[in-house]
Amino acid sequence: MTASALLETNDLQVHYGRVEALPGVRLRVEAGRIATLIGPNGAGKSTLLNALMGALLKPGTSRGAIQFDGEDISGLSVPERCSRGLCLVPETRELFGSMSVEDNLVLGAYLHRKRRDDRSRSDLExxxxxxxxxxxxxxQEARTLSGGERQMLALGRALMARPRLLMLDEPSLGLAPRIVGEMFQVISRLPSEGIAVLLVEQNARAALRVADYGYVLETGRVSLEGPAQTLQHDPQVIDTYLGLSARHKEASA
Structure with a gap:
């Protein structure tokens, strides 16, 4: 049985003046699943996430339908999208460096503190x-953390907001392989806690390993999509994103 769609876009476009950053993207993230978006630098992956969040980093225009849990959220502000359960961890992480780790985490629960929600402490634990x-x-102040610890803090702060859909932009960027493994172990567990994930990641191998469904974005368009396990064995994906060693492994299997 196909899971229900939590997020769907139909012909989502982003223009910066006359520059067409996203000519028209259609994607779907199912409830309780992980979808990943892979592709080369400059393909428009971060632009897509920011358009979904309503937080385009440059002055631009976005067109096309964005449905979240059956509601058109295209005209909603960033805080309104957050209040509905949409959350983005950007590549820059955007921590408050002079604040402690715990204060950064507590800030992630600001929507629930306004409602005097007493679950914040259990969320923190x-x-x-x-x-x-x-x-x-x-x-410790957040600025004293290592790169891996800062990424953990950024992800932890997002979880404090109790997202229904967590969008992650390059969570493994600049991290040591061991830390990357720990990060993806946590990501793989999120659907069991009722959190869907849209993962943008340069490490295509790791992304496809934890994802249920994958999209390949090239020059602003989805050039290929399918179950993540199928994409792992697709010759085009192997040659372009997984490396020749994966092709050799396929041949010898």
Whole structure:
């Protein structure tokens, strides 16, 4: 049985003046699933995430339908999209460097604090259980953390907002392989907690390994899509994004 769509776009376009950044993208993220978006630098992956969040980094125009849980959110502001359960962890991470790790995390729960929600403490303990190093460093200023710890903090802060759909932009960027493995282990567990994921990632191998469905974005268009396991064995994906070693492994299997 096909899961219900939590997020769907139909002919989503982004223009910066006369420059067409996204000519028209159609994608779907199902509830309780991980979808990944892979492709070369400059393909428009980050632009797509920012358009979905309503947070285009440059003055531009976005057209096309964005449906979130059956509602058209195209005209909603960033805070309104956040309140409905849409959350983006940008590539830049955007932490408050002079604030402590714990204060950064608590800020992630600001929507629920306004409602005097007493679950914030349990949410905090849940994040610490996922990332024990953050608990060890909870009183440190965020700017003193390593790159991997900053990424953990950015992801943990997003989880404090209790997202229904978490969008991640290059979570493995600049991280050591061991930290990348830890990060993807956490990401793979999120659907079991009721959180759908849209993952933009240069590490196509790791992304397709944890995803249920994948899209290949090239020059602003989806050139290929399908179940992630199928894409892992697609010759075009292997040659362009997974490397020749994967092709050799396929041949010898």
């Amino acid at each position: 849940r994040v610490y259980a996922l990332f024990p190093r953050l608990k060890e460093r909870r009183l």
